[in-house]
Amino acid sequence: MKIHIASKILASNEKKALENRKLLKEYSIFTINLMGSPGAGKTSLLEKTIKSLVGQIKIGVVTGDIAGIDDALRIERLGIPVVQINTSGACHLDANMVFNSLLDLPLNAINLLFIENVGNLVCPVEFDLGEDIKAVILSLTEGDDKPLKYPQIFQKSSILLINKIDLMPYLDVSVNRIKEGVLSLNPAIEVFEISCKTGEGFEEWIKWLQTKIS
DSSP: OHHHHHHHHHHHHHHHHHHHHHHHHHTTOEEEEEEEOTTSSHHHHHHHHHHHHTTTSOEEEEEEESSOSHHHHHHHTTTOOEEEEEOTTOSSOOHHHHHHHHTTSOGGGOSEEEEEOOSBSSGGGGSOOSOSEEEEEEEGGGOTTHHHHSHHHHHSOSEEEEEOGGGGGGSOOOHHHHHHHHHHHOTTOEEEEOOTTTOTTHHHHHHHHHHHHO
């Protein structure tokens, strides 16, 4: 019975995700479902990306948290349209939550939409939101064993951003081990080594985004 209920929930989500995808396509909005653990740097990545693309690409953000509005306030200060979703305990966003948020965004003034998912390496990847691609950000401080411990999120993502590489001299963590683990799960994934603090590696990430919007 529990499996049957879960199947119904996922089927309902898929239907709403198709509606989201159709709506976003109508407005020619490229959409990224950004996932990662709490503290991995999702909001910092968005802030740095927005500042790097100001005047070039029109960005919108949907940000998800169990509670609070801190992330949305950080984005709003940059003059970017943003909608905060509080899940009230749910460990992920679903397509219906995102659909309701899209109605509150100026879609005709957005080329690139980031959906910042709830901090979690497990649940978010299960739910299609209508995005074009899934991206996962992993901080070096989380360790180099995470890809093989949480394989599904890396298998289903098109982009991996390895963040906080400025801390590499101070950590007993191997970037090569992270990359080897991820590529063994998903040979097609594109990997960017970045530091949201120093800006290291951001040039390639920004170039990649520009190619998707041009």
